[in-house]
Amino acid sequence: MQSKKRRRLEPPSIHPRNRYSENPPDFHLLASLYPSFKPYVFSSPRDGRARIDWTDFNATRELTRVLLLHDHSLNWWIPDGQLCPTVPNRSNYIHWIEDLLSSDVVEKIDGCGDGVRGFDIGTGANCIYPLLGASLRGWRFVGSDVTDVALEWAQRNVESNPHLSDLIEIRQAEDILPREETGTDQLLPGEIALNSEEKLSNDSCIVQKVGMISDERKVYQGPPVLVGVVRDGEKFDFCMCNPPFFESIAEAGRNPKSSCGGTLEEMVCPGGEQAFITRIIEDSVALKHSFRWFTSMVGRKANLKLLTSKLREVGVSVVKTTEFVQGYTCRWGLGWSFMSPTRKMITSQVPEKNHQSFMLEGLQRQFGAMQVLKLVESFFLASGACCKCNLSSFIVDINASHQNCDAILNYGPHISGECVSQCPYETTSGTNSLPSPLDELSFRVSVFEQIPGTLLVRGSLPNRQSRLSGLFSSIFQKLEETLKKEIKDKGNRRCGTKQAVEWQGSLLQDLRFLSLDELEDMGIKRISEALSTEQISLKIPWSLVVAYFSVSVVACMFTFGLGMDI
Numbered sequence: 001m002q003s004k005k006r007r008r009l010e011p012p013s014i015h016p017r018n019r020y021s022e023n024p025p026d027f028h029l030l031a032s033l034y035p036s037f038k039p040y041v042f043s044s045p046r047d048g049r050a051r052i053d054w055t056d057f058n059a060t061r062e063l064t065r066v067l068l069l070h071d072h073s074l075n076w077w078i079p080d081g082q083l084c085p086t087v088p089n090r091s092n093y094i095h096w097i098e099d100l101l102s103s104d105v106v107e108k109i110d111g112c113g114d115g116v117r118g119f120d121i122g123t124g125a126n127c128i129y130p131l132l133g134a135s136l137r138g139w140r141f142v143g144s145d146v147t148d149v150a151l152e153w154a155q156r157n158v159e160s161n162p163h164l165s166d167l168i169e170i171r172q173a174e175d176i177l178p179r180e181e182t183g184t185d186q187l188l189p190g191e192i193a194l195n196s197e198e199k200l201s202n203d204s205c206i207v208q209k210v211g212m213i214s215d216e217r218k219v220y221q222g223p224p225v226l227v228g229v230v231r232d233g234e235k236f237d238f239c240m241c242n243p244p245f246f247e248s249i250a251e252a253g254r255n256p257k258s259s260c261g262g263t264l265e266e267m268v269c270p271g272g273e274q275a276f277i278t279r280i281i282e283d284s285v286a287l288k289h290s291f292r293w294f295t296s297m298v299g300r301k302a303n304l305k306l307l308t309s310k311l312r313e314v315g316v317s318v319v320k321t322t323e324f325v326q327g328y329t330c331r332w333g334l335g336w337s338f339m340s341p342t343r344k345m346i347t348s349q350v351p352e353k354n355h356q357s358f359m360l361e362g363l364q365r366q367f368g369a370m371q372v373l374k375l376v377e378s379f380f381l382a383s384g385a386c387c388k389c390n391l392s393s394f395i396v397d398i399n400a401s402h403q404n405c406d407a408i409l410n411y412g413p414h415i416s417g418e419c420v421s422q423c424p425y426e427t428t429s430g431t432n433s434l435p436s437p438l439d440e441l442s443f444r445v446s447v448f449e450q451i452p453g454t455l456l457v458r459g460s461l462p463n464r465q466s467r468l469s470g471l472f473s474s475i476f477q478k479l480e481e482t483l484k485k486e487i488k489d490k491g492n493r494r495c496g497t498k499q500a501v502e503w504q505g506s507l508l509q510d511l512r513f514l515s516l517d518e519l520e521d522m523g524i525k526r527i528s529e530a531l532s533t534e535q536i537s538l539k540i541p542w543s544l545v546v547a548y549f550s551v552s553v554v555a556c557m558f559t560f561g562l563g564m565d566i
C-alpha cells in the first residue's frame with residue numbers, strides 16, 4: 001500500500017543533465033531528417049503524436065541508430081537480435097557515474113593518467129556505455145565481453161567512430177586457466193555463456209548443468225569478471241555493468257511492450273544478476289585499490305537490499321544507490337568504494353526538478369533515521385508549517401504557507417526553536433478557511449538509511465502547480481544546511497565525551513599494572529574493594545570490571561567538573 005502511495009507522490013524522474021529530460025526525442029523531426037527511420041514512424045490515431053512500434057526490433061534499433069547519430073554524432077549498428085540499448089536510459093547511468101566522480105565522497109585515485117578512465121563489464125555488441133561516456137565526457141574505457149559476436153561488433157562500433165577509437169579498448173574476459181588445466185568432467189567457467197545455443201535454449205538444462213547453484217546462495221560460475229581481466233597495475237576511476245539479469249530463459253521472458261532484442265548470452269547467466277554482481281563484489285575486494293568506484297545496475301529491488309548487505313560484510317567505506325526510471329523501466333544503480341571517505345557530508349550536485357536529496361555521511365550512532373526524521377519535523381514546525389510525521393515509513397509530509405516559507409528562508413528557523421504551528425487543518429475554531437493549494441507548498445521529506453552512518457534525505461514535490469513551488473529547492477537547501485550544522489554541533493559535543501573516554505581507556509591500561517594498595521592510595525576505593533572480593537574476581541571478566549571502572553572514573557570527572565560536556 002505504502003509503496004503504491006509513494007509511487008504516486010514521486011513521479012518517475014530522468015537525470016536532469018540527460019539531454020532528453022526536457023526534450024524527449026522528436027520522432028517527426030527524426031523521420032524528416034533520416035529517410036531510413038521514416039517507415040517506422042506513424043501518427044497515433046489517439047492523439048496524432050508521432051510514434052514507433054516498440055515491439056518491432058528493427059524500429060527500436062533504427063531509433064537508437066538515428067539518436068546516436070543525430071544527438072551524439074556516433075556511427076553505430078548491431079546485428080539482428082542483439083540487445084538494443086535505449087539511449088536516454090543508458091545516458092542516465094553515465095550521468096550518475098559523473099555525479100559519483102564529482103561528489104568528493106571518497107579520495108581520488110592516483111595512476112589513472114589523464115582524465116577519467118572506466119571499465120565497462122559486459123559492453124555488449126552495442127558498446128553503448130564506452131561510446132556514450134567517450135562522446136559525452138571524453139572518458140577513456142576498457143569494455144570487456146565474452147562472446148565472439150559482442151567482441152567483434154563492439155570493436156566495429158569503436159572503429160566506426162575514429163574520433164573516439166583511441167579512447168576505447170575492447171578486451172576479452174578470458175578464462176584464467178587454460179581448458180586442459182581445469183579437467184574434462186568439470187564445468188568450465190563460461191561454458192554456459194559461451195559455447196552452446198542448445199544448452200541455453202533449454203531452461204532446465206541450465207540449472208542441471210550448472211548444478212552448483214544452491215537456492216540460498218547463488219554462485220556465479222562463468223568466465224572471469226574483473227579479477228583476471230584487469231591487468232596488474234591498472235587503475236580505473238570506476239567500473240560499470242549492466243549485468244545479465246536473469247537466471248533462466250523463462251525468467252527472462254520477453255517484454256510484450258517492447259522489443260529490444262537481447263540474446264540468451266546477453267540476458268541470462270547462472271544465478272542471475274545476484275550471482276553476477278556478487279562476483280563483482282568479491283572481485284572488488286581483491287581490486288579495492290585499483291578502482292575508485294565500483295558500480296553496477298541492479299534489476300530487482302530485493303537484490304539491491306541483499307547486495308547492499310553483502311557490501312557491508314566485505315567492509316566497503318561507502319555505498320551509494322540511485323533509481324533509474326525511464327518510461328516503464330525501473331532499475332537501480334549500486335555503487336561502492338573502499339577508498340577512504342573524505343568524511344564530507346555532500347549535497348547532491350544535481351538540481352532536480354521535483355526531487356531534491358542530500359546525504360548525511362559519517363554519522364555517529366545517535367543520529368539514526370528516526371532522529372534525523374524528528375529533526376526534519378522540528379525544523380519545519382519551528383517555522384509554523386504543518387507537518388504530518390509517519391515514523392514507521394520515515395516520512396514527513398509538509399504543508400507550508402507563504403509566511404512559513406518566508407520564515408524558513410529569511411529568518412532560518414532553529415531546530416530547537418519554538419514550535420509555532422499555524423497549520424489551518426489543526427484549528428478547532430472553524431474560523432480558518434483552507435488556503436488554496438496554489439498558495440501552499442506541499443512536499444514530502446523521506447529519510448533512508450543506506451548503510452549505518454549514512455542517511456539519504458530526499459524531498460519530493462508531487463506537483464509544481466503551487467505558486468510557491470519555485471521555493472522548494474531553496475527551502476530544501478536550508479534544511480540541508482541546518483541539519484548538517486545541528487548534527488555537527490551535537491557531534492562535536494559528543495566528541496569531547498569520546499575523547500574523555502579514550503583518555504580514560506589509556507589511563508586504565510596503566511592502572512591495570514598497579515596493585516590494589518596503590519589504587520587505594522590513589523583514592524579509587526570502590527573498584528579496589530570490588531577487585532578484592534573473591535566473588536567478583538572469579539565471576540566477572542576483567543573487561544567488565546574495566547568497563548565499570550571506566551564509567552566510575554568518567555562519572556567522577558564530571559562530578560568534579562573537569563570540563564567535559566556530555
Ligand SMILES: C[S@@+](CC[C@H](N)C(=O)[O-])C[C@H]1O[C@@H](n2cnc3c(N)ncnc32)[C@H](O)[C@@H]1O
Pocket residue numbers: 083084085121122123124125126127128129144145146147150173193222223224225242243244245265266267269
Ligand atoms: C545485459 S548485456 C549488457 C550489454 C550492454 N552493456 C548494454 O547495456 O546494453 C550483458 C553483457 O555481459 C556479457 N557478459 C557475460 N558475462 C561476462 C563476463 N564474465 N565478462 C564480461 N562480459 C560478460 C554478455 O555477453 C553481454 O554482452
